Amino acid sequence: MAPNPKVVAAFRAMSALGITESQVKPVLKKLLKLYDKNWELIEEENYRALADAIFEAAEHPQEEMEDEEAQMHVDSAQPLKRSHLRVQDGQSSNPLTNSSPGSAASPLKKPKLEGDILPESSSRQRPQNTAVSSDINARSESRPIPPHDGTVDRGKQPLSPQVARRRRLISERERAALSAQSKEPTVEPGMRPLPNNKMPHSHAVIIPKDEPIDELPDYAVPVTMIPPEPSSMRNSPMMNGAARKRDGHITKASLQFRDETVRDEDIHPSSNEEATSNVEIASSTLGEVKISLRCSFAVGRPEYRMPSQDQILQMMEEKCLRSYKITDPNFSVPKLLKDICDCMLEFRNDSNDDSQKKSWTTSNVDVMKESDAHGILSSRGNEDPNMLSHTSNGSINVKSSAALVSPRSPFSVAEVSGLDDAVRASLKDKTTNILESNYSKEPENLMSPNSHSLAVVPQHNQLTDIRSIHDVNDLTKGEEIVQIPWVNDTTNDFLPPFHYIPQNLVFRDANVSISLSCIGGEDCCSTCMGNCVLLSTQCACANKTGAEFAYTAEGLLKEDFLEECIAISHNPQQHYFYCKDCPLERSKDDGCLEPCKGHLKRKFIKECWTKCGCGKQCGNRVVQRGITGKLQVFFTPEGKGWGLRTLEDLPKGAFVCEFVGEILTTEELNERNMKCTGNGSYTYPIVLDADWDSRFVKDEDALCLDAASFGNVARFINHRCSDANLVEIPVEIEGPGHHYYHCAFFTSRKIVAQEELTWDYGIDFDDSDHPVKLFQCRCGSKFCRNMKRSNRSTRSASAASS
Numbered sequence: 001m002a003p004n005p006k007v008v009a010a011f012r013a014m015s016a017l018g019i020t021e022s023q024v025k026p027v028l029k030k031l032l033k034l035y036d037k038n039w040e041l042i043e044e045e046n047y048r049a050l051a052d053a054i055f056e057a058a059e060h061p062q063e064e065m066e067d068e069e070a071q072m073h074v075d076s077a078q079p080l081k082r083s084h085l086r087v088q089d090g091q092s093s094n095p096l097t098n099s100s101p102g103s104a105a106s107p108l109k110k111p112k113l114e115g116d117i118l119p120e121s122s123s124r125q126r127p128q129n130t131a132v133s134s135d136i137n138a139r140s141e142s143r144p145i146p147p148h149d150g151t152v153d154r155g156k157q158p159l160s161p162q163v164a165r166r167r168r169l170i171s172e173r174e175r176a177a178l179s180a181q182s183k184e185p186t187v188e189p190g191m192r193p194l195p196n197n198k199m200p201h202s203h204a205v206i207i208p209k210d211e212p213i214d215e216l217p218d219y220a221v222p223v224t225m226i227p228p229e230p231s232s233m234r235n236s237p238m239m240n241g242a243a244r245k246r247d248g249h250i251t252k253a254s255l256q257f258r259d260e261t262v263r264d265e266d267i268h269p270s271s272n273e274e275a276t277s278n279v280e281i282a283s284s285t286l287g288e289v290k291i292s293l294r295c296s297f298a299v300g301r302p303e304y305r306m307p308s309q310d311q312i313l314q315m316m317e318e319k320c321l322r323s324y325k326i327t328d329p330n331f332s333v334p335k336l337l338k339d340i341c342d343c344m345l346e347f348r349n350d351s352n353d354d355s356q357k358k359s360w361t362t363s364n365v366d367v368m369k370e371s372d373a374h375g376i377l378s379s380r381g382n383e384d385p386n387m388l389s390h391t392s393n394g395s396i397n398v399k400s401s402a403a404l405v406s407p408r409s410p411f412s413v414a415e416v417s418g419l420d421d422a423v424r425a426s427l428k429d430k431t432t433n434i435l436e437s438n439y440s441k442e443p444e445n446l447m448s449p450n451s452h453s454l455a456v457v458p459q460h461n462q463l464t465d466i467r468s469i470h471d472v473n474d475l476t477k478g479e480e481i482v483q484i485p486w487v488n489d490t491t492n493d494f495l496p497p498f499h500y501i502p503q504n505l506v507f508r509d510a511n512v513s514i515s516l517s518c519i520g521g522e523d524c525c526s527t528c529m530g531n532c533v534l535l536s537t538q539c540a541c542a543n544k545t546g547a548e549f550a551y552t553a554e555g556l557l558k559e560d561f562l563e564e565c566i567a568i569s570h571n572p573q574q575h576y577f578y579c580k581d582c583p584l585e586r587s588k589d590d591g592c593l594e595p596c597k598g599h600l601k602r603k604f605i606k607e608c609w610t611k612c613g614c615g616k617q618c619g620n621r622v623v624q625r626g627i628t629g630k631l632q633v634f635f636t637p638e639g640k641g642w643g644l645r646t647l648e649d650l651p652k653g654a655f656v657c658e659f660v661g662e663i664l665t666t667e668e669l670n671e672r673n674m675k676c677t678g679n680g681s682y683t684y685p686i687v688l689d690a691d692w693d694s695r696f697v698k699d700e701d702a703l704c705l706d707a708a709s710f711g712n713v714a715r716f717i718n719h720r721c722s723d724a725n726l727v728e729i730p731v732e733i734e735g736p737g738h739h740y741y742h743c744a745f746f747t748s749r750k751i752v753a754q755e756e757l758t759w760d761y762g763i764d765f766d767d768s769d770h771p772v773k774l775f776q777c778r779c780g781s782k783f784c785r786n787m788k789r790s791n792r793s794t795r796s797a798s799a800a801s802s
């Protein structure tokens, strides 16, 4: 009988790990029995379950005694490479040693995979079709755009940013692991994405064949960092954060500072024995400061083989991910350690100046728990004890934790995750009052918008909400896949406080509940697979947008579709249609029917969603993946307040971001406007009036989006009359209800890096009844409608006076 190809493939995969057929066979048999011959579970993640089961069987042969075959074939004497393929911390990944099916650790439970996660730069997937002629939609008003629901899964962000980042960090580590294992190229298959795009588990680390597992340090071995005595490092935040002595383990780390006071032999142990017990794990650039681990248990044990620097660092990165949840893709343990060395060096350099005696003092920050720990450490905690120093722009940087815990300071180091760099508060809010009262001489300078200093937040109860204050490096607080920094090169203003939300949220009464049962078969492409835009036949979603997808294979809007949207935005009046029997007129209470006032024919995008048969990688899912470009919020020099710009060139038709905010009823918005008396700097609400098809929404029933208190980065996009470089397009994602939809911004032309992103709010500057106080437009466009009005007013004023 021909060998089962699946069995052969399993043997081959295991052989790549150095496992013989005779070791595989019994375990595989058992696994097949357990999995009810479900090969998929066994093949998943390049036979992870199988590999783990074999390792486990080899490690615990006694557990296998019950199984006769296992007794015959498992060679427990031979150390195997261990694949550290753990599903979760502390959770055994061996399907044979777990028993309760269905439980978290169940062997029969399909391991949790991250396979559905998009590839790193996934964001834009590539559809491939042609032009689009969209369905025509009507709405009762010719205004901006839309929202969506936060109370229900709106499908906007199928990929949590944390997970995405984790994936990236892991990938880097895996790459590093692979290159470090050049001796063992056979591990590569285990690292390859599976055909179904499922990636190997994030913690997959294959140990080279020739390194017996008992020689490898265990994850459980803590690394205790003990600063040399006497040393100012004793109180360093780093030490407090990272130096945890556990369980009497005797691995020590010493931070060594090579100068006149430190003899070479202090750094390099004189005896061979000691040399073998030391591992240098970091160094400043020129080697003046080094961090090395000294393992006392290795002393006197020549057979003990110290792990390599790479192995330690690799494990440490694992730990940072798993235990400390550091998911910043830029985070690196070697960099962190090098920063410590550099800080130490800096400390030495500065300590020559008596007037600048410094000491590192304890702070509340557990640097190892902060994603930008290296950023904190490199912030030179070595200024004067008050730690307030002037910068060139007249601002003051809070440079060390010392000031933050000083009795005279009303601030404390932020303990909130994500506030690891400069955390700032608007000078206009209550925080400022605190600052002013305590630092009356230089109130506006306490925290520079441009500095890179430690996180400071007022301890005072008056602080509205720490969530509303924003890190200069990422105002999204990690809510988006990408970081979005903010900068102010123009004034000393800080970003206004608001809560960053990546998806719309219902404020109170807005009726936007989305139920799966409402989405019928005709509303989703249930028969599609993979990437819909690559299919030759049109799916139900494509039919909704005029039998073609709106996106190209590159994830951009198709030219025709985009041009039509731009035309509608420029000249809405020309895209009205008038119905004979207007439902809006019919719905009037007064019974006085008037001719239809017209409805705007809008184009909209219908994206595939959860009920569709395709995957998250489908090219017809662009907006729901969220922001992927490099954006920055900046203070505009033209007097428009804050604005948004791109830090990279953007092609025409690229998705930039969605307008996200609180979903309100018109009534709720009016209530808000009443309270917010004429503050022109208020963010501009959006009316969701693109109700298309036949069910027109009355003005008073339209939903609105307000991003003033809760919103995303779109709240910073300024208005530009007519020739704005963004166009807003309604996007239907979750379901067929057009009462609620998403408002997405796409580039209307090619945009170069550093250009401000703008959109036309559709404001009629002549409308004195506008619900929100109109601002004086400073868009600078030659088509500026406000300027024309000003000119008109000036002309009529001078005509009247003459």
Ligand SMILES: C[S@@+](CC[C@H](N)C(=O)[O-])C[C@H]1O[C@@H](n2cnc3c(N)ncnc32)[C@H](O)[C@@H]1O
Pocket (backbone or CB within 6 Å): 639, 640, 641, 642, 643, 680, 681, 682, 683, 684, 714, 715, 716, 717, 718, 719, 720, 775, 776, 777, 778, 779
């Ligand atoms: C959605 S917010 C945009 C972000 C705003 N600039 C900020 O600082 O938060 C809308 C507000 O920005 C200001 N703004 C937007 N476009 C403007 C323009 N062309 N000229 C002057 N002010 C503008 C107005 O105060 C408007 O109410």
